[in-house]
Amino acid sequence: DAGVIQSPRHEVTEMGQEVTLRCKLISGHNSLFWYRQTMMRGLELLIYFNNNVPIDDSGMPEDRFSAKMPNASFSTLKIQPSEPRDSAVYFCASSFLSRASEAFFGQGTRLTVV
Amino acid sequence: QQQVKQSPQSLIVQKGGISIINCAYENTAFDYFPWYQQFPGKGPALLIAIRPDVSEKKEGRFTISFNKSAKQFSLHIMDSQPGDSATYFCAGAGNTPLVFGKGTRLSVIA
Numbered sequence: 001d002a003g004v005i006q007s008p009r010h011e012v013t014e015m016g017q018e019v020t021l022r023c024k025l026i027s028g029h030n031s032l033f034w035y036r037q038t039m040m041r042g043l044e045l046l047i048y049f050n051n052n053v054p055i056d057d058s059g060m061p062e063d064r065f066s067a068k069m070p071n072a073s074f075s076t077l078k079i080q081p082s083e084p085r086d087s088a089v090y091f092c093a094s095s096f097l098s099r100a101s102e103a104f105f106g107q108g109t110r111l112t113v114v
Numbered sequence: 115q116q117q118v119k120q121s122p123q124s125l126i127v128q129k130g131g132i133s134i135i136n137c138a139y140e141n142t143a144f145d146y147f148p149w150y151q152q153f154p155g156k157g158p159a160l161l162i163a164i165r166p167d168v169s170e171k172k173e174g175r176f177t178i179s180f181n182k183s184a185k186q187f188s189l190h191i192m193d194s195q196p197g198d199s200a201t202y203f204c205a206g207a208g209n210t211p212l213v214f215g216k217g218t219r220l221s222v223i224a
Contacts, residue, residue: 033212
């Protein structure tokens with residue numbers, strides 16, 4: 001199994017631009033989590049989905065952030081417009097619904113907004 | 115509200131020594147306590163995990179000790195090696211996703 005695949009690995013963008021981060025789940029997994037990692041705040045849960053349905057998006061910092069699961073194996077996290085304070089490493093993780101605690105992480109996308 | 119508090123923030127251990135990282139949790143609904151290991155440029159990876167029906171779990175050089183009454187758990191790395199140098203995160207989960215501590219950067223020096 002290839003594991004959770006995220007793209008791009010690195011993204012540098014100018015303030016005000018739209019950024020889209022992509023994630024492919026491990027085959028058969030039906031829970032999907034987006035986390036953000038910063039030095040100050042550590043790993044924060046932004047949003048999670050079960051069976052393609054968003055369950056809790058209370059961690060999404062602002063309306064500028066949105067996430068979708070157009071199908072069972074793929075998710076996107078979009079930031080529009082981006083701001084310098086959005087600079088962080090964004091991880092997605094997936095798991096089986098029945099074992100939602102045992103999450104497998106992708107390698108992350110390092111976002112820099114200048 | 116920080117539901118999982120982790121200490122220390124950083125730790126330097128001599129090769130062959132014991133590394134100890136501590137965590138305390140607040141949410142009594144948590145029933146799963148994993149430790150994740152993260153190397154630079156990589157995502158966190160599950161290292162070892164425990165459920166609250168046992169007080170200790172050992173896998174090779176890694177041991178979790180769990181104290182339900184104190185709501186605390188710790189990771190012990192025996193015979194620490196330079197290859198163990200990484201950031202370690204404790205976490206808790208119940209019927210909700212993982213809530214992570216802020217991490218401990220471990221450096222094992224020869």
